[in-house]
Amino acid sequence: MSDMALSDPAPSPETRARRERRSRWLLLTPALVILSLAASGPLLVVVIYSFLTPGDYGGVEWQFSLDPWFNVVAERDFFTEELKLADAHLLVFWRSIKLSLMTAILCLIVGFPTAYFIATRPAHRRDMWMLLIMIPFWTNLLIRTFAIMELIRNQGTINTLLMASGVIDEPIQMLYTEFSVLVGMTYVYLPLMILPIYASMERLDFNLVEAGYDLYATRLQVLRRIIFPLVKPGVVAGSILVFVPCLGAYVTPRVLGGGKQLMLGNLIELQFGQLRNWPLGAALALTLLAVVMVALVFYVRAIGREGEHNA
Amino acid sequence: MRKGFDVRRQPGFTAIAMGCFILLYLPIILLVAYSFNAGESIAIWEGFSWRWYASAWENEQVKDATIRSLILAASSSAVATTAAVLAALATTRSKPWRGQTVVFAMVNQPLMVPEIVTAVSLLIVFAVVKSFTGYTGLGYLILAHSAFCIPFAYMPVRARLQGMDLSLEQAGSDLYGTPLQVFRHITLPQLWPGILAGAMLAFVISLDDVVITEFVKSAGQDTLPTYMLGQLRRVVTPEINAISTALLAISVIMVTAFFFINKTRK
Numbered sequence: 362m363s364d365m366a367l368s369d370p371a372p373s374p375e376t377r378a379r380r381e382r383r384s385r386w387l388l389l390t391p392a393l394v395i396l397s398l399a400a401s402g403p404l405l406v407v408v409i410y411s412f413l414t415p416g417d418y419g420g421v422e423w424q425f426s427l428d429p430w431f432n433v434v435a436e437r438d439f440f441t442e443e444l445k446l447a448d449a450h451l452l453v454f455w456r457s458i459k460l461s462l463m464t465a466i467l468c469l470i471v472g473f474p475t476a477y478f479i480a481t482r483p484a485h486r487r488d489m490w491m492l493l494i495m496i497p498f499w500t501n502l503l504i505r506t507f508a509i510m511e512l513i514r515n516q517g518t519i520n521t522l523l524m525a526s527g528v529i530d531e532p533i534q535m536l537y538t539e540f541s542v543l544v545g546m547t548y549v550y551l552p553l554m555i556l557p558i559y560a561s562m563e564r565l566d567f568n569l570v571e572a573g574y575d576l577y578a579t580r581l582q583v584l585r586r587i588i589f590p591l592v593k594p595g596v597v598a599g600s601i602l603v604f605v606p607c608l609g610a611y612v613t614p615r616v617l618g619g620g621k622q623l624m625l626g627n628l629i630e631l632q633f634g635q636l637r638n639w640p641l642g643a644a645l646a647l648t649l650l651a652v653v654m655v656a657l658v659f660y661v662r663a664i665g666r667e668g669e670h671n672a
Numbered sequence: 673m674r675k676g677f678d679v680r681r682q683p684g685f686t687a688i689a690m691g692c693f694i695l696l697y698l699p700i701i702l703l704v705a706y707s708f709n710a711g712e713s714i715a716i717w718e719g720f721s722w723r724w725y726a727s728a729w730e731n732e733q734v735k736d737a738t739i740r741s742l743i744l745a746a747s748s749s750a751v752a753t754t755a756a757v758l759a760a761l762a763t764t765r766s767k768p769w770r771g772q773t774v775v776f777a778m779v780n781q782p783l784m785v786p787e788i789v790t791a792v793s794l795l796i797v798f799a800v801v802k803s804f805t806g807y808t809g810l811g812y813l814i815l816a817h818s819a820f821c822i823p824f825a826y827m828p829v830r831a832r833l834q835g836m837d838l839s840l841e842q843a844g845s846d847l848y849g850t851p852l853q854v855f856r857h858i859t860l861p862q863l864w865p866g867i868l869a870g871a872m873l874a875f876v877i878s879l880d881d882v883v884i885t886e887f888v889k890s891a892g893q894d895t896l897p898t899y900m901l902g903q904l905r906r907v908v909t910p911e912i913n914a915i916s917t918a919l920l921a922i923s924v925i926m927v928t929a930f931f932f933i934n935k936t937r938k
Contacts, residue, residue, distance in 0.1 A: 381766070388762035389775060392755040392822055396778045399819035403793035404785065410796055420799065471692050474682070478689030481680040492931050497696050499927040501880040503897050504916045507904065508699035511706070511714050511913075518702055521715040551696065571679045584682060609786025611883050616904055626788040626883075633792055633887075643796070646789045653786055 411643035419637045429640035433648055450628065450645075457625040460539065461607035464546040465554070465600045471547075472554035472599065477588075479555075480562035491559065498552035506616045509545045510536060537619035545617040546607050553606070554599040557664070561595025597663035605656050609649055625649050704920070707913035714910055724914040734915060737899040741879055744810065744895060748817035749825070749874035755818070756825035756874075757867055761859075764833040782820035790820065791887035798888060808890040816888045817878045824877050825870035828934060832866025869933045872926045879922065 372380070411429050413421040436447045479490040497505065512518050513535040520532040535541050565588065573583040589596075611626030618624070623631070629649065632642030707725070711718030728734050759779065763772070782790065798812050836859075844854040882897040889898060896919060903912055 382769070385762040385766070385769065388758040390758075392759035392826075393775070393778060395751070395755055395815065395819050396781065396822060399794060399815045400781045400785075400790065401778055403790070403797040404781075406797050407789070407793045471688060471695075474685035474688035475692040477682060477685050488935070492928070493693060494696070495931065496924055496927055497700065499876060500700070500920050500923040501897065501916075503880070503882050503900060504703070504920060505700070507900070507912070507916060508703040510904070511703060511908075512699050516713065516715055518715045548695070548699070551692070567679055574677070574679055580682060606786070609788050611788045611791075612901070616901070626786070629788055629792060630887075633795060639796065642792060646792050649786055650789050653784070657784055 407643045407646055410640055411647055413640045415638045415640050417637075419633070419639060421639055426640070429638075429644040432638075432641050433644050453623050453625060453628045456539070456622065457608055460543055460546065460624065461604050461610075463543055464550060464607045465603045467543070467547045468551050468554035468603045469596065469600060472551055473558055473596070476555045476558035476562050476595075479559055480565065487563070494552050494555050494559075502549055503612055503616070505549050506545050506613050509541070509548055510616060513541055513544070536617065537621050539618075539622050541617040542614050542622050542624070545613045546610060549613055550603045550606055553602040557598040557602060558592060558595040561592040565591055594663050598660055601656050601660040601663065605653050605660075608653060608656075700920070703913055704917045706910050707917045709910045709913075712909055714908060714913065724910040725918075728911050728914045728918075731911070733894070733899060734896075737894045737896045740810070740893065741895040741897070744813055744817060745875045745878040747814050748821050748878045749871050751814065751818040752821035752874045752878075753825040753867060753871040756822050756870060757829050757863070759822070760826055760829040760833055764830050765838070779823055779826055781823075783823050787820075787883040791884045794884065795887040802890070810893070812888050812890070813885060813893065813895075816884055817881065820881070820884065821874035821877050825874040828869040828873065828930075829863065829866040832863055832869075836862055865933050869930050872930050872933075876923050876926045879919070 410421055412425055414424040414426045416422050433450060434447055435444055437444055479487055482490055515532040523529045569587055570583055573587045609626055610624055614622055614624040614627055629642050629645045632638045706714045708720050709718055710721035794816050802808055840858050841854055844858045882901055885895050886898050900912060900915060
């Protein structure tokens with residue numbers, strides 16, 4: 362640390378550049394070592410594992426194979442060697458994408474007006490409203506999922522209330538359905554939608570809105586033709602920020618789906634647990650990663666259009 | 673303009689926003705309320721009592737998991753914050769340099785890669801390491817948590833560094849301060865709120881982690897969240913609400929403090 366990247370008047374520019382380079386890498390070393398041991402390195406190992414043969418009791422045989430990747434979408438019939446689509450996997454893929462999209466839409470429906478509401482408060486109050494959005498977001502995801510579970514389970518608050526008031530005689534089965542997973546994910550990821558929309562909304566120039574009304578636009582027209590186009594990057598960013606963690610969700614579908622409504626994350630876990638097919642699990646994990654990366658490219662483009670400071 | 677016409681109003685938006693705030697807080701409030709229930713139900717109120725806090729306090733497994741969670745969060749956030757501060761010093765306020773893209777990609781990887789993918793990758797690697805070394809201690813969890821906490825500790829420190837006035841450091845070195853002196857007496861005092869904010873964020877992130885911990889932990893190494901995940905399958909008593917409430921309290925205090933520390937920047 363003796364030569365920090367600060368100005369040092371005496372030495373020549375080349376020496377300074379060299380020192381700066383050296384001190385930079387020195388300072389980066391701890392972070393890079395930790396990250397390569399427990400983040401990027403293991404990810405590369407997953408790539409290798411996705412081309413190996415499964416071991417009998419978990420783990421792998423060191424024998425090259427393309428089967429894991431093939432098995433992501435198709436399977437060979439055990440007896441007839443006949444090829445067919447891996448229906449079980451495709452169902453999980455479909456459910457993951459469907460539920461993630463529906464979650465993003467629900468979050469948008471609730472989040473857009475909420476962000477608008479906060480952005481139209483007096484400037485000194487906005488931070489407090491945003492804090493109210495942020496507090497649930499930074500609290501434990503498992504606990505928030507669990508709070509939803511208590512609300513909708515058969516002996517839970519909603520069913521107890523409905524039965525006590527005589528609306529229903531039998532509890533409504535809400536837990537362990539796609540509905541419960543959808544509600545849970547919307548609840549858990551809603552702040553991720555509000556945050557970027559609010560960031561766009563905060564800079565919205567209301568003179569434009571006023572100009573719209575001066576030209577006899579209705580409220581709906583103002584919303585559709587003026588406000589929405591101006592905050593669209595925030596909407597796109599928020600939708601992707603919700604979609605991405607939903608796609609890889611593990612805790613929420615496990616707790617609220619109860620092993621019936623599997624999503625991709627649970628399917629991956631199953632390969633490493635009960636099914637003992639690590640290479641297939643690795644291939645599925647990388648498939649998930651690829652979809653997420655594509656979504657993130659769109660995200661970067663959406664916020665890029667609006668300028669760096671909005672990230 | 674028509675009298676009393678508010679250009680900012682959109683019909684129904686305020687109602688939806690209010691509904692949104694209620695929805696965000698109602699489940700949590702109910703969860704907390706039933707932790708004080710005298711009965712065994714999580715839906716029927718039978719009066720106020722501390723019994724579930726007492727029973728959680730006496731539960732050896734809970735005590736064990738709590739201690740482990742706190743040790744893990746404290747050590748991971750210490751390691752992650754140290755590494756992140758050094759990395760932020762190296763990468764902020766300099767012209768573009770070779771390798772920049774790779775370094776930023778590595779630092780941000782835990783934010784971009786789904787947790788479940790990181791979790792299985794660590795399961796694979798640590799399974800091999802465990803079978804070779806025979807070591808099954810807390811080290812794996814500390815390493816894993818430190819890694820995914822780095823970007824959270826890095827962000828506030830970097831933001832602080834970027835907003836810092838360079839002329840003070842310049843003045844320091846003009847007065848013959850060595851780089852180390854300038855760092856200790858000028859940079860560090862200004863950086864301190866950022867470091868504190870980063871450490872707290874890292875602590876909360878580590879304390880709350882379920883997925884990676886679930887895949888990395890060795891037998892008998894439950895943290896509070898993985899213990900709770902295991903309990904959810906059984907008949908749930910308000911004891912789990914009591915544990916949740918305690919965890920929530922820690923998070924809320926830390927996040928609120930973070931918010932105010934971060935605000936002093938402006």
